[in-house]
Amino acid sequence: MMNLVQDGRRTLLKSAGITLTLPMMPSLVSGEEKSVEESDAKAKRLVCIGSNLGLYRNALYPETTGKDYELTPLMQPLEAHVKDLTLFSGFDHRAGNGHKNWDNYLCGKRVGSMSLDQMVAEKIGGTTRLESMQLCAGDIPQQRMVFSRQGVPLPMINRPSVVYRKLFASADDLARQEYLLRSGQSALDVVQEDARLLKHRLGSDDQRKLQEYFTSLRELETRMTRQLTHLADGVQDVDYELPAYDPMAPTMMLECEQIMFDLMALALQTDSTRVATLFIAGLGQVFTLDGETMRAGYHALSHHGNDPDLIRDLIRVETEHMRCLSRFLTQLKERTNEHGQPLLDSTVVMFGTGMGDASRHSNRDLPTLIAGGGLNHGSHVASDPSDERSDKLGNVFVSLLQHFGVETDTFSDVTGRVDHWA
Numbered sequence: 440m441m442n443l444v445q446d447g448r449r450t451l452l453k454s455a456g457i458t459l460t461l462p463m464m465p466s467l468v469s470g471e472e473k474s475v476e477e478s479d480a481k482a483k484r485l486v487c488i489g490s491n492l493g494l495y496r497n498a499l500y501p502e503t504t505g506k507d508y509e510l511t512p513l514m515q516p517l518e519a520h521v522k523d524l525t526l527f528s529g530f531d532h533r534a535g536n537g538h539k540n541w542d543n544y545l546c547g548k549r550v551g552s553m554s555l556d557q558m559v560a561e562k563i564g565g566t567t568r569l570e571s572m573q574l575c576a577g578d579i580p581q582q583r584m585v586f587s588r589q590g591v592p593l594p595m596i597n598r599p600s601v602v603y604r605k606l607f608a609s610a611d612d613l614a615r616q617e618y619l620l621r622s623g624q625s626a627l628d629v630v631q632e633d634a635r636l637l638k639h640r641l642g643s644d645d646q647r648k649l650q651e652y653f654t655s656l657r658e659l660e661t662r663m664t665r666q667l668t669h670l671a672d673g674v675q676d677v678d679y680e681l682p683a684y685d686p687m688a689p690t691m692m693l694e695c696e697q698i699m700f701d702l703m704a705l706a707l708q709t710d711s712t713r714v715a716t717l718f719i720a721g722l723g724q725v726f727t728l729d730g731e732t733m734r735a736g737y738h739a740l741s742h743h744g745n746d747p748d749l750i751r752d753l754i755r756v757e758t759e760h761m762r763c764l765s766r767f768l769t770q771l772k773e774r775t776n777e778h779g780q781p782l783l784d785s786t787v788v789m790f791g792t793g794m795g796d797a798s799r800h801s802n803r804d805l806p807t808l809i810a811g812g813g814l815n816h817g818s819h820v821a822s823d824p825s826d827e828r829s830d831k832l833g834n835v836f837v838s839l840l841q842h843f844g845v846e847t848d849t850f851s852d853v854t855g856r857v858d859h860w861a
Contacts, residue, residue: 484787564712
């Protein structure tokens, strides 16, 4: 009976963008509770960007720490935002090396632990139509970036047109979504009844699993109810025109990346979501920049073996990432919230990676940039990755969680925040 539920009704729910393996969702916020904008939390929105192949640290890290550091090649595109961001060097999770451990980026020591963005989404995402949004520029690789409380990797969307329709559906799309959601709610009623009938036939271990199933159903009902509520808001009119086609060819990944940044800015501006992630893929695509074709594919450039020509081309590709980031930060400065304040003032933007040195497959010393959100910016903050007593990236995450009003002093295997920063 349960197989019928999974194979039949779950297919219907997936067609509405819903599955039973969703992360834990907060309950609907009551009218008596404070809104995110009115809460005591200093930051209201979070964007996490992850670069699959890292960043060439020698072109990113300044020689000095603190304020007034000299801009490096990869920091130069961000010159207009230096006072609004912090550069972290030497911070990592002290986790294993290799591509398979890239997934530690937002999780901490263990792959599959609840990721930073989902912790924040539980705190601030409960009143928006999409409690979080997971995007990808380029082909979706084996790496995963976002994990639910149950350790489920959340799927990413890599087609800009799909993201756009999800955010700004037409009237016909809204009608179809409402039909599917209401049909899904009817199916849930039967699913729960099926599960209750099984309860008396199960042992204690299976009853615990069944309780987890009930929890998933309640979370799903909450999400469906929220989506139905927001459908009543109607179609949102935004001044943005997608290209005539999705830039899905591998060599067009950088174009796709820029569009995804644009769509995240629109999503934040329209309050469609307050938590978003963007995975920047890196495979074998050979880019052409300013009329010049790179000597090798992106992945091969990152595995440069200290070849100066490969490093030169790698820096050119990564400079494009920094330009996209800079343009995104500019958009968040120019766009305002409902109170007329720049979005960047209340939005934390983190650009990082789970790969410290792709050429050596090393996951130590993960370069990290954090901008906005009312944090104490303008500095280069360094840690010593060879010293087990030094701050880890998890300490930075503790600072961020507290900045979002999450009451915790731990993340993964670390305790405490980064002093004199947040």
